[in-house]
Amino acid sequence: MHQPYPWAMPGRFALRLCRWGWACILMLAAMAPSAFAAEPVLRVGFFDLPPHGQLKDGKPSGHALAYFDRIARQMGVTPDYVQLPLARLLVSPDIDMVLYLGKTRERAQTLVFARKPWLVLQGAIAVRTGSPLRTVQSADDLVGLHMGAWNAGFRSQLMRDARLRVTPISGDDFLDRALKMVVHGHIDGFYNPEIHATQAGIQRLGLGAQLRVVRLPSTGDALYPAFTAAGAAKYRKRFEAAFDAVAQRGSYTAFMQQQYALR
Numbered sequence: 001m002h003q004p005y006p007w008a009m010p011g012r013f014a015l016r017l018c019r020w021g022w023a024c025i026l027m028l029a030a031m032a033p034s035a036f037a038a039e040p041v042l043r044v045g046f047f048d049l050p051p052h053g054q055l056k057d058g059k060p061s062g063h064a065l066a067y068f069d070r071i072a073r074q075m076g077v078t079p080d081y082v083q084l085p086l087a088r089l090l091v092s093p094d095i096d097m098v099l100y101l102g103k104t105r106e107r108a109q110t111l112v113f114a115r116k117p118w119l120v121l122q123g124a125i126a127v128r129t130g131s132p133l134r135t136v137q138s139a140d141d142l143v144g145l146h147m148g149a150w151n152a153g154f155r156s157q158l159m160r161d162a163r164l165r166v167t168p169i170s171g172d173d174f175l176d177r178a179l180k181m182v183v184h185g186h187i188d189g190f191y192n193p194e195i196h197a198t199q200a201g202i203q204r205l206g207l208g209a210q211l212r213v214v215r216l217p218s219t220g221d222a223l224y225p226a227f228t229a230a231g232a233a234k235y236r237k238r239f240e241a242a243f244d245a246v247a248q249r250g251s252y253t254a255f256m257q258q259q260y261a262l263r
Helices: 010-035 063-075 174-183 195-205 229-249 252-262
Strands: 041-046 054-056 059-061 078-083 097-102 124-128 146-150 165-169 189-192 211-215 222-227
Touching: 041 063, 041 229, 059 063, 063 078, 063 097, 063 229, 063 252, 097 229, 124 174, 124 195, 146 174, 165 174, 174 189, 174 195, 174 211, 189 195, 195 211, 222 229
Parallel strands: 041 078, 041 097, 146 165, 146 189
Antiparallel strands: 054 059, 097 222, 124 189, 124 211
């Protein structure tokens, strides 16, 4: 005998539909605590260091932040970026980590640095195009020159030589002001431990015809992610694993080069 289709048997079909509905509701309820739970928020502090990080139109942006977004997704956290002057970042209780930072003994006493750096630093000095300074092999080449350097920034061993005349430059817009000081002859050159930041500043200000960059000897210094004690206890292991996983698909240096190529 031909069996009727389900919709020809409204009572039995309705009963089955009801059972399926309850089964789906129970499955969703069981999944809710894990599948729909909000991701933890990781408070990430950074200071202005274009092109790695800066406020653009009032919003955090930069290559390091974009690359860290990939790491955060791998970690399963939501980054909350907080821009502060460097001096405040080093003591702020409102962050879990500093996104990038030069590693020193003093800083290592209060912060927990990641195992691997973002970027191995290439120090450089911005000078006027007509400057006689062409190469730097040692501090001897800089003796007698009036240099500028960020007052709160990292300095290599070469730039800490007691014979050098170095004027500290402060403020959130230190880089722009320093480059303009070089252009106008107020200082002979501006030292920055991170060459990409200097090059980005020269390009942004349209000073390419007036300034050039002299590389310093490589020192092996680097920019590292650094955690507060509480942040390290909660996030460091997860970060290290996520950092390695993302780096296998492409390093931060390769990511930066790709961003420049897209311009």
